[in-house]
Amino acid sequence: RSTAFMEFAGVENHDDFHTNEDGYIHTQDQRVAYIIYDVALEDLKELENQLLLVASQCIEKDKSNVTGEQFSGSNILGWAHASVDRCAVLLDLWTCETALLEKKCQLLDVYFEAYQHTLDPEERFALAQAITDIMHKRPRFDLKLEYFVNTYKDECTCLQLHLQLLRDIVNQQIDAQREYVHKIWREGQRGDISEFGLPYNVITKQLISLNTSRPTLKNIYLLEFHPSLGLVCVIPKALEYTYQEFYSICRPKTASKASNLEKQVLQLVVDEWLTMEKTETFYSSQIQKDLFAEVLLGDPVLVQEIALSLLEVGADEEKKTDSEKQLFILDSFSTMLELATLCHRLIEVATESTWLARFYKAFAIEAGFGEFHLYLRPMHFESASHREKADHLPPIFITSLLEDDSCVDRYIPSSLPLSIQEIDSHIGKLSFRTRDGVMQLLCPSGIRNMQVILACQVIQKNALLAAVQQASFCYLVQPPHAPDIKVS
Secondary structure, three states: OHHHHHOOOOOOOOOOEEEEEOOEEEEEOOOOOEEOOHHHHHHHHHHHHHHHHHHHHHHHHHHOOOOHHHOOOOOHHHHHOOOOOHHHHHHHHHHHHHHHHHHHHHHHHHHHHHHHHOOOHHHHHHHHHHHHHHHOOOOOOOOOOOOOHHHHHHHHHHHHHHHHHHHHHHHHHHHHHHHHHHHHOOOOOOOOHHHOOOOOOOOOOOEEOOOOOOOOOOOEEOOOOOHHHHHHHHHHHHHHHHHHHHHHHHOOOOHHHHHHHHHHHHHHHHHHHHOOOOHHHHEOHHHHHHHHOOOOOOOHHHHHHHHHHHHHHHOOHHHOOHHHHHHHHHHHHHHHHHHHHHHHHHHHHHHHHHHHHHHHHHHHHHHOOOHHHHOOOOOOHHHOOOOOOOOOOOOOOHHHHOOOOOOOOOOOOOOEOOHHHHOOOOOOOOOOOOHHHHHHHOOHHHHHHHHHHHHHHHHHHHHHHHHHHHHHHHHHOOOOOOOOOOOO
């Protein structure tokens, strides 16, 4: 009904819009008249009351040194602290609040642009919640501090670091999506049924900015959409989880220490993001070429060609009925889909194993173990020594090897291997780089081998995760009278 009503020719535009002139945001109605919402006036009144409370607290801080015995007619001005420049305090407070709101606006612009690209309802709701949380975020005032400037400065720094991280992630994602779309339509559009389901091509005619006030992210084209930007909604959740982990370890006692801790955590995340190495570089050059290159399975056009060639190789149309042909086509495409899923899942798990292996090495060295405890090396039965009376030894704990670990294999490879390569070197041979390598994996034995490879990698990742979590638990366990950890 609403759509039919809006299509009526006599209906005028009743949507309000916002403009930005010299840093001032204005709201205008459909007749270009400047308006202010009643809710905005209520929020402004509430903000004014909060700021007056903060200013009064700062004035009372200096007056708290005056005791009741000093109250007299001659000391009434000192008790009232008339020497405090209240206009200067209010000016400082309003300047700090303006700077905080400006940082909020810059961060909200990035989330709002990502929101306009998002199509999934759950992701849109999560982004809307993140925007709401930022709008209602207030400085954590420490009543023990003499003044409020440092509190606002820490909050602005946190918002700036959050903005720097988010903007760089989103811009890189836009570049990756543009490269992916260009790879798909490198030969142009033919308009046939084979193009159904592919992302739309970008018409590179006119660049625009979704944010009318100032460009927050990369300028995009008029009909350019990137629904994958909806995953931005997980970034604030990850940042909050990371901060809570550090909070449980450091246990700051005051609001200023908590704010300073969040600033250090965000700085650590930004530095880690800017200096992050590609995880595939930790593996050998051969694994990088065969698994992480994504030359074939990362291109839907090449995947389509491989699927069609799979039908040509195995199809025998003269000896199959129509139902058998349909079943064969369904099985062939299901096999292709399963192989692509196994490949991407293996890349994901191998990437997670890389980071967990780095943490495991760090904890092992700190605990007094060598790096070789991370690796295994398969031994052939021919090279094992024979014993006539082999006793059944009880399980050996790794702590018993601290003083004498001569019985441990000190094998340290030059690069990180896949988990299957520590057990069987034959099954671990795979290649997604060439068409022949993919065709070999599409046979039933190839699919079974890929399932075994993925299962071994998942087991290794879970074992590393359990070891890292158990090792990191010692940081959470502190003595009953442990001193407070100072956060500089």
